[in-house]
Amino acid sequence: MNNDVFRALADPTRRAILHLLGKGSLTAGDIAAQFPQSASTISGHFAVLMNAGLVVQERQGQRLVYHINMSVVEDAVAVLLSLVGSTNGAQPAEAKDAKRNDDE
Amino acid sequence: MNNDVFRALADPTRRAILHLLGKGSLTAGDIAAQFPQSASTISGHFAVLMNAGLVVQERQGQRLVYHINMSVVEDAVAVLLSLVGSTNGAQPAEAKDAKRNDDE
DNA sequence: TGTATATTTCGGTATATGGCGAAATACCGA
DNA sequence: TCGGTATTTCGCCATATACCGAAATATACA
Numbered sequence: 535m536n537n538d539v540f541r542a543l544a545d546p547t548r549r550a551i552l553h554l555l556g557k558g559s560l561t562a563g564d565i566a567a568q569f570p571q572s573a574s575t576i577s578g579h580f581a582v583l584m585n586a587g588l589v590v591q592e593r594q595g596q597r598l599v600y601h602i603n604m605s606v607v608e609d610a611v612a613v614l615l616s617l618v619g620s621t622n623g624a625q626p627a628e629a630k631d632a633k634r635n636d637d638e
Numbered sequence: 639m640n641n642d643v644f645r646a647l648a649d650p651t652r653r654a655i656l657h658l659l660g661k662g663s664l665t666a667g668d669i670a671a672q673f674p675q676s677a678s679t680i681s682g683h684f685a686v687l688m689n690a691g692l693v694v695q696e697r698q699g700q701r702l703v704y705h706i707n708m709s710v711v712e713d714a715v716a717v718l719l720s721l722v723g724s725t726n727g728a729q730p731a732e733a734k735d736a737k738r739n740d741d742e
Numbered sequence: 743t744g745t746a747t748a749t750t751t752c753g754g755t756a757t758a759t760g761g762c763g764a765a766a767t768a769c770c771g772a
Numbered sequence: 773t774c775g776g777t778a779t780t781t782c783g784c785c786a787t788a789t790a791c792c793g794a795a796a797t798a799t800a801c802a
Binding site: 665666667677678685699700701 | 776777778779780781782
Binding site for chain 1: 790791
């Protein structure tokens with residue numbers, strides 16, 4: 535389900551990986567080199583991203599090249615927009631400047 | 639940060655809550671009534687959604703009415719789109735019909 | 743075939759998460 | 773102020789997740 539997609543997107547390292555791949559495909563090693571975690575940990579993140587369909591891997595000799603699968607990201611966007619979809623502006627006055635612990 | 643937003647979105651129950659709120663604001667009780675989990679569990683989900691800024695609560699007498707905060711959902715959409723942003727179509731041939739364990 | 747390189751898989755650990763019921767809190771109406 | 777309704781907060785437990793280093797696998801090349 536697309537639940538796997540949202541779960542995959544929940545981790546900041548995985549979003550960072552997607553961000554890199556959004557700029558161009560890269561090998562597992564090149565990606566891993568940009569993060570403080572061990573290669574095995576990053577490999578685990580690849581597995582989650584693959585399982586969600588967010589990335590695709592392609593072997594090039596000794597190395598594995600990862601590519602982003604844009605359509606799946608776009609599907610997630612569509613789901614989010616559909617949440618908001620049915621117009622409901624009925625926010626109370628306080629909602630304008632509502633407490634956004636968000637930025638912590 | 640917006641990490642809280644993506645984590646909040648990772649849970650299917652919370653997305654379902656947002657889906658309901660997208661159609662109109664509801665009281666905590668009315669929402670809880672639509673899920674199999676206990677009221678306290680659903681309340682926990684509200685706390686996560688609030689902390690992410692995805693919803694806002696307003697007291698109306700004995701009850702708490704929850705409202706969706708559309709702008710935060712839209713911010714998340716923007717982040718996702720920015721991941722894909724920088725055009726990179728360089729998918730290998732196999733990517734077309736790539737294995738999407740997604741739909742399990 | 744044997745060695746080096748790239749990457750994943752495995753086993754383990756610590757922490758986070760989602761679930762529950764019971765108790766606490768907030769508000770209403772008598 | 774007291775009892776009732778609505779909702780959250782508080783332990784508590786089970787499972788999931790992120791992380792690591794070591795071992796296994798895959799490919800290249802001499």
